[in-house]
Amino acid sequence: MSASSAIPRGLALLRDPLLNKGIAFSLAERDALGLRGLLPPHVMTLEQQADRFMKNLRGLSGDLDKFVALNALRDRNETLFLRVVCDNIDEIQPLIYTPTVGLACQKFGDIWQRPRGLYISAGDRGHIAEVLANWPHAARLIVVTDGERILGLGDLGASGMGIPVGKLSLYAACAGVHPALCLPVMLDVGTNNPDLLKDKNYIGLRQNRLRGGEYDDFLEEFMSAAQQAFPGVLIQFEDFANHNAFRLLHRYREQACVFNDDIQGTAAVALAGVFSALRVTGGKLNDQKLLFLGAGEAATGIADLVVAAMVAQGASETDARRRIWLMDSRGLVVWARNDLAEHKLGYAHDHPPVGDFLSAIRELRPTAIIGVSAVGGTFTPEVLKTMAELNDRPIVFALSNPTSKAECSAEEAYRHTGGTALFACGSPYDPVTFDSRIFVPRQGNNSYIFPGVGLGAIASGATRITDEMFMAAARTLADLVTDADRAQGSLYPALPRIREVSCRIAVEVAKVAYQRGVSTGRQPDDVLERVRSQMFEPVYHSYLPA
Numbered sequence: 324m325s326a327s328s329a330i331p332r333g334l335a336l337l338r339d340p341l342l343n344k345g346i347a348f349s350l351a352e353r354d355a356l357g358l359r360g361l362l363p364p365h366v367m368t369l370e371q372q373a374d375r376f377m378k379n380l381r382g383l384s385g386d387l388d389k390f391v392a393l394n395a396l397r398d399r400n401e402t403l404f405l406r407v408v409c410d411n412i413d414e415i416q417p418l419i420y421t422p423t424v425g426l427a428c429q430k431f432g433d434i435w436q437r438p439r440g441l442y443i444s445a446g447d448r449g450h451i452a453e454v455l456a457n458w459p460h461a462a463r464l465i466v467v468t469d470g471e472r473i474l475g476l477g478d479l480g481a482s483g484m485g486i487p488v489g490k491l492s493l494y495a496a497c498a499g500v501h502p503a504l505c506l507p508v509m510l511d512v513g514t515n516n517p518d519l520l521k522d523k524n525y526i527g528l529r530q531n532r533l534r535g536g537e538y539d540d541f542l543e544e545f546m547s548a549a550q551q552a553f554p555g556v557l558i559q560f561e562d563f564a565n566h567n568a569f570r571l572l573h574r575y576r577e578q579a580c581v582f583n584d585d586i587q588g589t590a591a592v593a594l595a596g597v598f599s600a601l602r603v604t605g606g607k608l609n610d611q612k613l614l615f616l617g618a619g620e621a622a623t624g625i626a627d628l629v630v631a632a633m634v635a636q637g638a639s640e641t642d643a644r645r646r647i648w649l650m651d652s653r654g655l656v657v658w659a660r661n662d663l664a665e666h667k668l669g670y671a672h673d674h675p676p677v678g679d680f681l682s683a684i685r686e687l688r689p690t691a692i693i694g695v696s697a698v699g700g701t702f703t704p705e706v707l708k709t710m711a712e713l714n715d716r717p718i719v720f721a722l723s724n725p726t727s728k729a730e731c732s733a734e735e736a737y738r739h740t741g742g743t744a745l746f747a748c749g750s751p752y753d754p755v756t757f758d759s760r761i762f763v764p765r766q767g768n769n770s771y772i773f774p775g776v777g778l779g780a781i782a783s784g785a786t787r788i789t790d791e792m793f794m795a796a797a798r799t800l801a802d803l804v805t806d807a808d809r810a811q812g813s814l815y816p817a818l819p820r821i822r823e824v825s826c827r828i829a830v831e832v833a834k835v836a837y838q839r840g841v842s843t844g845r846q847p848d849d850v851l852e853r854v855r856s857q858m859f860e861p862v863y864h865s866y867l868p869a
């Protein structure tokens with residue numbers, strides 16, 4: 324972590340998580356900074372601290388306890404927290420993000436210890452600029468939610484704050500965005516979740532959600548105050564309900580540096596999975612037929628980016644849309660229905676209604692099924708067997724999370740397709756042994772994409788986030804999958820390579836920003852060097868004068 328010119332002394336230093344090193348302060352630093360006696364006499368290294376923490380963490384039995392322990396570590400010492408996350412990303416990402424973060428949000432009021440980020444509530448209307456002024460750092464990156472659709476768990480109100488906090492931890496760990504640049508924001512506009520409204524430990528406003536003009540005015544006040552407080556800040560919308568997510572994205576994407584990870588980040592990671600699967604089959608994107616189970620933010624986001632990619636490969640938009648079918652809770656998305664929300668209209672087909680997924684597969688004969696319905700077990704054995712009958716190598720993505728909402732498990736996907744499925748998941752699964760082969764399913768996690776996109780945007784001073792950037796991110800991610808990955812059925816690179824992945828994505832995103840004129844700077848000779856120079860390593864620096 325970079326040292327600031329004004330290092331606090333004594334207890335104030337030990338209580339500043341951005342600067343604290345705990346027992347790793349050297350004796351000379353302890354003398355110079357008024358720390359003598361405030362720490363036990365032994366001096367440890369960062370590595371020893373990390374080992375000790377991991378040993379303690381592994382001694383805890385429940386994932387929620389581990390989540391709490393990791394949060395408490397971050398509140399004490401961000402450098403050590405990030406060191407631990409970076410060095411054990413496979414083990415810790417599921418604890419600080421999905422699936423554990425879902426459980427943590429459901430119990431947020433019970434486990435809440437210290438505030439992190441900003442809570443801006445309906446009661447702050449007219450004063451949002453003052454609330455933002457209370458934030459002590461110059462934010463470059465905001466992740467904001469109103470908590471109405473947390474993962475597949477629905478309206479969790481202010482308890483949804485776990486999501487922006489978790490996402491920003493991944494920005495810092497996976498892409499090296501300095502934590503002081505990251506600001507999690509909860510827009511508490513109330514909740515319509517009756518259980519929360521009754522819960523005595525709930526931390527949010529006890530009122531129903533603002534709606535209509537009141538909600539829009541509140542969002543508008545936040546958006547303009549945030550851009551004034553932090554000029555050029557990148558704002559990531561996170562876990563807004565469908566009826567606001569699409570509107571907000573469309574309203575702000577042409578006037579501010581914003582994106583919606585549920586729509587666009589998901590799209591890029593799924594498209595990368597499709598590119599990766601096609602490298603196994605040798606098939607062409609424009610020959611695929613995709614059937615989505617789910618027609619919400621994830622589904623339409625992925626569909627839009629797949630269409631854009633098909634068009635980039637020479638298809639007409641009409642032909643591309645013909646290859647994409649959505650199914651929601653009421654059946655196949657077809658014109659014959661009169662209940663279609665606006666975001667689904669672009670994928671409505673001239674086809675008789677079909678109520679169930681298996682019949683849709685039999686009629687449409689898709690090459691890929693993509694589960695983003697947040698309904699567990701919907702890729703039944705029959706669904707999987709039918710996909711394997713129709714395709715030599717069916718593409719099966721069960722992206723819903725947390726794990727209880729997954730359309731099928733990895734084991735089910737391989738077993739019911741005779742080991743032929745090209746499988747990606749939204750939840751983490753252990754390797755599967757089937758037919759004497761070991762398959763290593765990898766999570767199509769947005770964390771492969773958004774940290775790199777954010778880093779690239781920050782490094783290039785991007786003023787807008789475009790679909791072309793997400794397409795570049797998807798292509799880059801798929802290119803980083805190795806032959807060895809593919810041989811074991813993995814459609815994504817190994818997670819421990821995430822910082823290299825994010826760096827490579829950031830370079831491509833920055834190039835798009837420079838070349839399309841959506842950047843405040845000029846393209847440097849060495850974009851890679853520019854990006855690398857912005858990535859911090861979680862290591863301790865000496866606070867003594869050189």
Ligand code: NAI
Binds near residue numbers: 651
């Ligand atoms: P959403 O709430 O916007 O959409 C859910 C859709 O599923 C709706 O269109 C709904 O009508 C449909 N649906 C509900 N029940 C159904 C049923 N029985 N059959 C068919 N369709 C049904 O949610 P969103 O954002 O699209 O996310 C969906 C799921 O995908 C969530 O579990 C989320 O956590 C997961 N997700 C995973 C990601 C990843 O792994 N990279 C990224 C983003 C989302």
